Amino acid sequence: MTVTAILPDGQGGGSARATLRRNFWRGVARVLRRKPSRIAGVVIIALFALMALVGPLLYPAHLPRDDDALYAPPSLAHPFGTDFEGTDVLALVVTGSRYVILTGLATALITVAVGTALGLLAGFHRGRWDTVLMRVTDLQLTIPGLPLLLVLSTVWKFEGPLEMGLVLGLLGWGGIARAVRSQTLSLRERGFIEAARGLGLSTPHVIVRELLPGMAPYIAMNMLIAVTGAIYAQVGLFFLGVLPFDSNNWGVMLNLAVFGGGALTSAAALPYLLAPLLAILLLTLGIVLVVDAMDEIFNPRLREE
Structure with a gap:
């Protein structure tokens, strides 16, 4: 067990944790500088986060036509041209980014939170808890996501990104729960866990302060990957016309460009199609580059001396 887990405040625990944090962030900086592509990934994600947060505020509620x-x-006036209504395509990409990215974040948070909680409980307690929670997980994994979304779309408009993120998150936590359970079963037999239990520390303390930090890298990477999956899922649903077009987002743009503007056969509508595709590809690229950096940060075997 780590020293910081048993030292009380004021007796070295706080300073040791501060030193570990400084060393961690220095290691992160070294890993990022090792490959410029990783810095590019961080910059891409930061730019998209800024675009989703601030970008829509720069445009009026109803874009001019x-x-x-x-x-x-x-x-120069319209870097990506205009759409079938004469609206600037770049403005549509910027204003549509908030729905897409917020949905991805909400989905990732729900997926990781539910999957991690159930996996930790099942792996740590084992026995009856493990049996019940894993049967629930198996049931969740058998639910067909697309048909269920098709049914829900008939009664639920998914007007907000949080609503969409909630549904996608509740449909996607099964795989993480299974993986976290497997890691928990392995870690709970380690010496530092036995020592923590021998000291009489409570179960919540052992799970949160001892088990969870060891799995934090894996959970963080799965969260980023879940963002990518959620973006593809929601954009695909809007592109197929399954969900109502109550808000502007990249999936709506793709649908209108292909089925409304004939972008696959007309060169005039091609920029309207390529702009959201480029945004999706750039955001996915940024996430992949950051995940590559995180893999080296948290895996000592991959670190270069």
Whole structure:
């Protein structure tokens, strides 16, 4: 067990934790500097987060339209051209980013929170808890996500990103629960866990302060991957026309570009199609590059001396 877990405040525990944090962030900086692509990944994610947070505030609630510039080609005034209503495509990408990214974050948080909690409880307690929770997990894994979403879309409009994130998150936690349980079963037999239990520490303390930090890297990487999966899922649903177009987002743009503007056969509507695709590809690339960095940060075998 780590020293910081048993030292009371004021007797070295706080300073030891501060030293560990400083060393950790120094290691993160070294790993990022080792490959410029990883820094590019962090910058890409930061730019998209800023775009989702601040970008829509830079545009009016109803974007202006120019009836004389329908499907206008890219120019200085319109870097990605205009759509079928004469609306600037770049403005549509920026204003539509908030729904997409908030949905991805909400999905990832719910997926990781539910899956991690159930996996930790099942692996740590074993016995009856393990049996019941894993049967619930197996049941969740058998639920067909797309057909269920098709049914829900008939009665639920998914007007907000949190609603969409809630549904996608509740449909996606099974795999993480299984993986976390397997790691918990392995870690609970380690010496530091036995020592913590021998000291009489409570079960919540052992799980939160001893088990969870060891799995934090795996959980963090799965959270980023869950964001990517949620983006693909929601964009795909809107592209297929399964969900109502009550809010602007990248999936709606793809649907209107292909089925409304004939972007696959008309070069005029092609920029309207390529703009949201480029945004999705860039965001996915940024996440992949950051996950690559995290893998080296938390895996000592991959660190270069």
